[in-house]
Amino acid sequence: MKPTEHGLLIAALGGVNEIGKNMYFIQYKDDIVVIDCGSKFPTENLPGIDLIVPDIAYLLENQEKVRALIVTHGHEDHIGGIPYLLKQLNLPVYASKLTLGLIKIKLKEHGLLREAQLHTISADSAMQAGEINATFFSINHSIPDCLGICFQTPEGTVVHTGDFKFDMSPVSGPYPDLHRMAEIGKQGVKVLLSESTNAERPGFTPSERQVGEHLLDAFIRAKQQVFVSTFASNVNRVQQVIDAAVETGRKLVLLGRSMVNVVNVSMELGYLQIPDGLLIEPEESERYPADQIAVLCTGSQGEPMAALSRLASSKHPKIEILPGDTVIIAAGPIPGNERNLAHVIDNLYVLGAKVIYGSGSATGMHVSGHGSQEELKLMLTLMKPEYLIPVHGEFRMLYQHRLLAESVGVPSDHVFIVNNGDAVRIEDGKASLGPKVPAGNSFVDGIGIGEVGNIVLRDRRHLSSDGMIIIVTTLSKSEKTMLADPEVISRGFVFVRESEELMNQIRELVLSTMNGLNEAERSQWSDIKQTLKDNIGRFIYSQTKKRPMILPIVIEV
Amino acid sequence: MKPTEHGLLIAALGGVNEIGKNMYFIQYKDDIVVIDCGSKFPTENLPGIDLIVPDIAYLLENQEKVRALIVTHGHEDHIGGIPYLLKQLNLPVYASKLTLGLIKIKLKEHGLLREAQLHTISADSAMQAGEINATFFSINHSIPDCLGICFQTPEGTVVHTGDFKFDMSPVSGPYPDLHRMAEIGKQGVKVLLSESTNAERPGFTPSERQVGEHLLDAFIRAKQQVFVSTFASNVNRVQQVIDAAVETGRKLVLLGRSMVNVVNVSMELGYLQIPDGLLIEPEESERYPADQIAVLCTGSQGEPMAALSRLASSKHPKIEILPGDTVIIAAGPIPGNERNLAHVIDNLYVLGAKVIYGSGSATGMHVSGHGSQEELKLMLTLMKPEYLIPVHGEFRMLYQHRLLAESVGVPSDHVFIVNNGDAVRIEDGKASLGPKVPAGNSFVDGIGIGEVGNIVLRDRRHLSSDGMIIIVTTLSKSEKTMLADPEVISRGFVFVRESEELMNQIRELVLSTMNGLNEAERSQWSDIKQTLKDNIGRFIYSQTKKRPMILPIVIEV
Incomplete structure (x- = not known):
């Protein structure tokens, strides 16, 4: 080129x-x-x-x-x-x-x-x-x-x-x-x-400084712990949370790996001004009264594994949100994250927290x-x-x-x-x-890059929507006769205990399909597989209106 | 009780x-x-x-x-x-x-x-x-x-x-x-x-009538076809689209099964006032100049199979959106649908349409x-x-x-x-x-209700995130010796052509695992299966950091 x-x-x-x-x-x-x-x-x-x-x-x-x-x-x-x-x-x-x-x-x-x-x-x-x-x-x-x-x-x-x-x-x-x-x-x-x-x-987008003023107001009004969640990479906002903590005499706890990483790097390089003694470890927070604690954490998008989500479902090992605490979501939801975030906010309310949230700049906590x-x-x-x-x-x-x-x-x-x-x-x-x-x-998947192609993704989508049915038939190499009853196994399709009859019908249909093939047809694995796929697929669709992936496996012994 | x-x-x-x-x-x-x-x-x-x-x-x-x-x-x-x-x-x-x-x-x-x-x-x-x-x-x-x-x-x-x-x-x-x-x-x-x-x-939520005024303005300004997408079940808004079409001398085409159903029932029962001759079939629209056509369709949430989405990707068999046409999204996005809708709006712009959209009441097209x-x-x-x-x-x-x-x-x-x-x-x-x-x-899944339990859903999620590996081993009933090489089949895991080496390694590990079992161990199917699951699972995770579902199948002949 x-x-x-x-x-x-x-x-x-x-x-x-x-x-x-x-x-x-x-x-x-x-x-x-x-x-x-x-x-x-x-x-x-x-x-x-x-x-x-x-x-x-x-x-x-x-x-x-x-x-x-x-x-x-x-x-x-x-x-x-x-x-x-x-x-x-x-x-x-x-x-x-x-x-x-x-x-x-x-x-x-x-x-x-x-x-x-x-x-x-x-x-x-x-x-x-x-x-x-x-x-x-x-x-x-x-x-x-x-x-x-x-x-x-x-x-x-x-x-x-x-x-x-x-x-x-x-x-x-x-x-x-x-x-x-x-x-x-x-x-x-x-x-x-x-x-x-x-x-x-x-x-014209408002100045970031405006957020600082609203943060400070909320810190001043809060009678107990204050939690602020924002993107770690929004270093300017992190500085303003630090400033509000300093101004109101609170110690600051950082939660979330990326928050700790970004704050450390920014501080070392001189991009965050943090007074000595401001930052404390999560486990130290118990030593201070609630109105001297602020927590800065990840999870402003409601990400299920991030700190805020774990706090909201009382699963954080080191810090607990108590009734009367204030939680500030200082970020706007990125399209697609609304549901997760709403779920986290619901959980925070269940804990009795005062939650300051809202789309866009409604609360002044995000620009x-x-x-x-x-x-x-x-x-x-x-x-x-x-x-x-x-x-x-x-x-x-x-x-x-x-x-x-x-x-x-x-x-x-x-x-x-x-x-x-x-x-x-x-x-x-x-x-x-x-x-x-x-x-x-x-695509990065696990530690590899690039080896997940469209076929794999199509299969995953198919598997996730209707599950799969595996059919194993065993034939003798010489006479192509069936050496054992076909095995029919399903995963992600229907709950087997409640669908025993359906699974039995599928087993019978596999058996009759195999018996209906003559020796010549049975010598062609691809024919066997296609016939099984067609017959079983049609039957399952007629019974359930679902199209699980059907995977016939032929073993010759 | x-x-x-x-x-x-x-x-x-x-x-x-x-x-x-x-x-x-x-x-x-x-x-x-x-x-x-x-x-x-x-x-x-x-x-x-x-x-x-x-x-x-x-x-x-x-x-x-x-x-x-x-x-x-x-x-x-x-x-x-x-x-x-x-x-x-x-x-x-x-x-x-x-x-x-x-x-x-x-x-x-x-x-x-x-x-x-x-x-x-x-x-x-x-x-x-x-x-x-x-x-x-x-x-x-x-x-x-x-x-x-x-x-x-x-x-x-x-x-x-x-x-x-x-x-x-x-x-x-x-x-x-x-x-x-x-x-x-x-x-x-x-x-x-x-x-x-x-x-x-x-x-106080504004009156629905306010939407009618904005709709009429847009209809008057439009020089070509006007498309309006809203919930079919928002019968009051449907009436206002009808009124705007009447007022500006346009014929009205209905697209989408639920739109046609709801309009028909509402009209029959006297809840929609539709002048005779206003509604035309989609295929009749070609007979009229573009400024005499309005289309009322489903899909305001960007649902991939609904009329608006098909129109936006030029896949509707009967009607086409042309450069200069006006498309009005007269609905707010329900949380979770933002991404789909944004994608549809992008496609409409690509077609050259003038799109009137916006969150909440920003455009006046939704209350x-x-x-x-x-x-x-x-x-x-x-x-x-x-x-x-x-x-x-x-x-x-x-x-x-x-x-x-x-x-x-x-x-x-x-x-x-x-x-x-x-x-x-x-x-x-x-x-x-x-x-x-x-x-x-x-849960309603296909035509059944209730038979999709948590296990099935867990399996589907597992399958969709990492795929699956099926291992079929064939043993002789009498001596428990292997009668054929184990079959290893993957779906939704990795793209096999690019991962031949990995699949070969898995096959060898299955073989060596099976050979490592003595006759007593081979008589216990559950032991065979668990040992295969453990060994193969560990190996795959070490190589790929992924945990596909591993499904060992033992056939005795």
Whole structure:
């Protein structure tokens, strides 16, 4: 494949028409620079899959050209796929200090830390790969140390925003660098890749600082323990929980592996300000009165194995929620998680807790980390791009982003809504839809990656909806006569004790089907199997309106 | 079981701590009257289950006492379980004209219509069962012909609200009968059972009429075909779509089996006003220009098999959505359906449609059919109940309903938050938590009911997450020697072609395990099976970190 004999190529390997597993690359001649490598969680139609990461076939095919991975920030949908990438292609990784700290946790878990080539960058850094020059600029999001990227190439400037909002009063980290963005825009941007998460949401996303004020109010009013659940990776919000605990004289307990990991790394690297003696171990909490305890925990999405869920069902070994305690859900539910979270809230009420929850910003305990429509327009106005590729969003978000771009003067045909695997080519100053590159989902299942194919998933779905019936028949090698009664075994189909009659009927039908075959037919295993499948399947459907998987096994002795 | 030797019993068989499958009963001495019999859809942790209906063991045990089923209105969560109930207990059914019409559709599908004992009631009716007297009152909801129930018993008056809002300008059907409710309240209500769906929502739910105005605006602006998707059972909204079509000179196509059924029944019974010639068949639509066509379809929740989903993926055989068409989602997503619906909206945008959607009332195209906090307080103020049993809601909704009751003067310990199966006993004027009755979920799977037990569901979940491995070994009856190489077959585990080595290793381990057993061990099938399960399971986990179901089968010949 030689997609870039001419011009500059910009392609998505993940992150468009989906939320999650962001991965893009730009290529000029023989140099490829990759941006981000995220993961996402599977939906329920992918049973048994643990994680989804981008398909990197194109990079493997062109590995002698791949110069670097630049990572915009430390969230899972931007870093979660890195271990699986580096296992196959150990390329140099460039990221800011905090982002690199979070990447290191992952690499350590995968035993990849020693060999990894990690480089710290900042808003003042520059890097070069062939004729591609990259510089960076500071941007706001719900985690500190986020970078946007400005690539200068012989075909013009390409800007990737990373995830951003314009928080003019950020909790920590630098202000959004409007001056640098204005400067980049003034010098001319050929293509802007801008995130689209909140392209459907009117207005301007409120400052994270607003959440801090509501948290403090709730801490002051609480007469007993206070529990706050949020994403560990929302480091800015974690800081505000810490501040509220300090302000109200409470010790702070951390619960949940990712919370402990992220807080430790952020603290070590100077991104969280935590007074000495604030943090205590869960088992120490008994020593303090209830109004001197705050707990910061994972599980804000109602994930069944996370700390909040275990607290809510009184299954946490070290800490208990008591009647009158306050529980704050300081996060919005990600679509698909509503049911789990509602279940956790119900359980918290059953325990007698005062629960502060609510969709979106209703309670003031959550604001988005992503810019709304006016902020996307502000970015477009600053960058004045000739072309826009909306990224980081499902189709309707990309589509709304296009409407926003039109409203600030970008012509509709200068906006490329692409699929994963689509490349946009810039050549002689003009952009056009370029060649396709391989892209898709790689499934991580157990410790393996990639070996779960569509057939396996189809089987799992089939098994899970109607169960299976196994039929074992034993034939003599020589005369093809049946040597034993056929065995019929079911799993996940019907409860056998209550369906004895049905199972007996199936057994009889297997027997009569086998007896109905002549010797010639019995010599063809595939014929036996197909006939059994057809007869038994038809019978079961007529009796139960179900279609279990039917698996005939023929043994010759 | 003799739970009512004394006093009056009020119990929930379904509908509390859940949304769905409402079913309650009241019992005085030897007379039981049942209220509603709904169904609900399973969540994804119940693979293969089609429907959930209430467990009616208590009614079957006491069938000589069960006098009647009264149905408050025609929604699935109040009528969906009726066929499964009547199959086991053919009791007389009392409901309003429209409600009965919708019940008849179900009974016909189940072949139960001929034997059913159906009685039409209205706000003016009265019925009697032993010492229980029932009268009814008109109430508003998103479907016409809804009734609240007022039971007079020797232990006092018990009121069941049914589902309600206070829509003072209803689209069709009578106004909420405030005067009758005031009268009931004035005469004294011992216990109120009131619905809690929107107990978390502040304020007053807007009138359904507001949706009509937004629909008409959108119809007027649309230059091509207009598609509206809503619940078929939201008959009031259906009327407003009809009105908008009439007003803008469009013909109306109905898509979706339940839409056609509900519209036909409602029209026949006089609950929908449809001018002659308005409705056309899907295939006739080609004869009209695009701006004279409107389509009313099912699928507002993104259900993959419903009309809207098929239209969005261009799989509908008779009608096509073209670029520039308008699609209106006139419904709010039920928690858990957000992902499916988002996927449908994405597909509609890909087709070039203009999509009007949005959560809750953001677009004006949806208002709830359930009263918000101020309306629940209005009901409590009208009825002035001595005791409240909040029903029809998950725990946090029941809990919020209790807080609302307290705010209007009902003492906290006069509010009973109950579980399905809890009974409240009224005796000598005092209410207390009474005996437990059996209650729970009955699963409908295929055409059977109840035969899917927990073991089957556990198996299905296991199969769906990690797949299965079947090991067949053949022994000689006499010497217990192996007569053929063991067969190892996997389904839903790993993609065999890519994992040949692993499968070979498993085969060898089976062989060596079998060879390692002596004759005595081989005579005990259970030993063989357990040893195979242990060895193979351990090996597979060490290699893959997965735990497929392992199913050893021993054949003796």
